[in-house]
Amino acid sequence: MRIAIVGGGLGGLTLARILHRNGIDAVVYEREASRSARSQGGSLDLHPESGQKALAEAGLAGRFRAEARPEGEEHRILDPAGRTLVHHRPRPGSFSGRPEIDRSALRDLLLDSLPRDAVAWQHRLVAATPRPHAGFKLTFDGSRSADCDVLIGADGARSVVRPLLTDAALSSVATLVELTISDADRRHPDLAELVGPGNLWCVGVNQILAAQRLGDGSIRVGISLPPDDRHPGAYRSKRALLDMFDGWAPNLTALIEAADGPPIPRRIEAMPTGSRWAHQPGITLIGDAAHLMPPVGEGANQAMLDAAELAAELVSNPTDPDSAIRRYEEAMFSRTHPIAEMSARVQAMMLSPTAADDIVRFFTPRPTEPAPAD
Template structure:
């Protein structure tokens, strides 16, 4: 059974690792030229029932606890005047909740758990051709070709595998402008104190200015706006968007190392499913792209763990394994996708501050977003 995994993100690497623990080899095809080819992104809060469970199945629970930052769970919500609306402080040193870990650190942890030959770099999947005898032919940018019996699309929002299973559209749900503040403790100590060890949200009508601390002292800043708003292409334009807010908050924008990076946040329709097709399936954002409210990476890793377990339980019948995985995944993801859509709409509503306080205050430890910026 030759298994090809398109995409070397957290979901694809988790799948390859757990399959290997069951004695099943898989090849990961990743578009990046190498491990350090691009910015790894921000910090994640890994949930016990999903991301942490997948790492336990991967045999990496101890390494996760060695790298994670439980203090990163601290979370404050402020209004545009700088008044504190919610302040969640985790118990010192406790791993009982959702400790933070940098995306880059987590990806390195997974890569280190695999032999070097398991990941094929510089392999951006360009096309997939079903073979009459079963399986698929894969063609990559530059003309390199490969074949497989089982194809798993773990290639994210713009998946090249997804069109073989569904034509579900992507719809814009927000505009996100991102900046970074390097070595904030040294150069911007007042902002380091403002953000603290975890996440900060400054919530106003139809917009959020958020910041999160990374393990290396960098602060990532993200401004979330409605999808139909004009993209701010400079710090000045972004400051205009937050005109009238407390200068101590907008200083997060002014301190950015460079101009903002602006992108459109998209999502698939809630309830997206597809008819089972032999030899092929999807995990993570390729299967269920949701607004970034803290579930994406966690659900991708859980997808990987459940698919790997299905293959291990049915080694002689991979199609039955895929079918079992898909039905369970659809049932699990449906309510999570609906919740994510509701939270995203609430975050960018005219009454966002009141709605978010009502949503977060009763259960601050279980309603976190470690990935919003």
Template sequence: MRTRIAIAGGGLGGLTLARILHRHGIDAVVYDREASRSARPQGGALDLHPESGQLALAEAGLAGQFRSEARPEGEEHRILDPTGRTLVHHVPHPGSFSGRPEIDRGALRDLLLDSLPDDTVAWRHRLVAATHRPAEGWDLTFDDGQRASCDILIGADGARSAVRSLLTDVELSYVATLVQLSVVDVDRRHPDLAELVGPGNLWCIGVNQILAAQRLGDGSLQVGISLRAEDQPLDTYRSKQALLDLFAGWNPRLTALIEAAESAPTPRLIEAMPIGTRWTSRPDVTLIGDAAHLMPPVGEGANQAMLDAAELAGQLAANPADPNSAIRTYEESMFSRIHPIAEMSARVQAMMLSPTAAEDIVRFFTRPAEAARKD
């Protein structure tokens, strides 16, 4: 009898898991809340780390496709102060894939989707409840009343995971506010901003606030404003004028990133799970990615989700007769791996939104290589 695996969530972690399982001859169904693969934009770019995201893509047999889509030049990173003075300017070696090349999230997701059989993803399926059967397996209920069943349920359903509550009642904490905007066709319409940001990332660091921009492969800029956690309602940040008021006194060359945005600002809360979150392993269910270890967005989330997927798929493939043993082995390894990464992510998040952020971040990016490796 074949084991039926259900993956809740069709993000990068869930799709990586489905792809690696497929390579091992193990079928899985991915249930995703979106109406289709193109239902909404997938956000900005991410840098894939050799020891995590890139390793997972190699396990998925997609390293070559990744290299054809990735942008090594996207590693270029500029850090400025509010006057526009350059504090750090990192320029990668031209054409080198030895570091952490950037790839648009949408391109990476498409790469994974294209590698799977057409019927792998069940769109318009937002999981709202899972009931454990008396013997084994799960009965699944989706938001429109549809039902399904599986032998193993894997939660890859992000920050607000419905599967997480089956394993832990941990509460999320509010750590920051992020406001996003977009500037399209930047080379033609805003060449000055294209030059300011360059081919990669720009951070403009003030006191308790950051104005950042990221170049995407489609010629647009994703602009992000990071603010400390506070009691202000999100609606406070839905107008460009309100955002410009936050950066009063900054160099107009920098605040032009806000003025040039075509769309209305989109604010959202940034939350995190407590560092060291664990749960007692339970038969037939586990978590990967943000569902398992939601951290501040400082560059590790997608990479660790994909590595979770690779490690879990490897354990399930190596021990098909005892999937619960495979899940326990994966969980213990994941807990140990994530703990120092979650600690580092929390430190970086706090450092970036502090009164001394500029000095601290310059020190962080210019420290000796050996010290950097310890983090």
């Protein structure tokens, strides 16, 4: 059984690792030239019931704990004047919650766990064609090709594999502008103290200025805005961004001024909630290719859990991959539907006119109700 995994992100690599750990070979086809070809983004919090569970299935829980930063769970929410609305402090050294880990560190951890030839770098898929009897022919940029019996699309939001299963259209849900402040402790100690070891959200009307501490000492700044039709060039200067935050506290807008290099804007998209497809033999999707959601903390976790659940089915049914895929898909559709609905609600709440009040209520623990009297 020749298994092809298209996409070397967290989901694809987790799937390959668990399969290899159980004696099933799979090749990951990745369009990037090497693991260091581009930045992997900021950090993420791995949830015990999904991302951490998948790493345990991969036999990598110990390595994860060595790389993770439980202090990164600290989370502060401020208003535009710089007043603290919410301040969550995790228990020092505790891994019982959702510890943060840099995406690059997590990806390296997974890559290091695989045989060297498990990832075919610089293989950008341009077409996948069903073969006459079963399986698929894969055509890559540069006229290279390969055959497989099972094709798994783990190739993200712009999946090349997805159209073989569904014509679900993506819709814009936000505009995100990213900046980076390197060596923050030395170059900008005041901003390092403001952000702290975890995440900072500054919430205004229809806009959020966020900052996140990474393990290398840098700060990743993200500006979230409602979706619009403006050309990305409208967000490519710091001056234009500062004008959007006119009137905000200077120590907050300093996060924009201190950034290295120009801002990087991108459109955030999502698939329709409840998207699914009719099962087809020998092919399926995981992660953003299967259920692209607004980025509110579930995407990577669900992608890794997809990988663990699909791997478990394939390991249990090595001679009947079609039945394994069918069972995986039905379980995945049921699991991700409510999560996608929740993610859409949170995304809309974060960029609403009443976002500050809504977010404070969302993150404020409800008081425990008294036990009923006997």
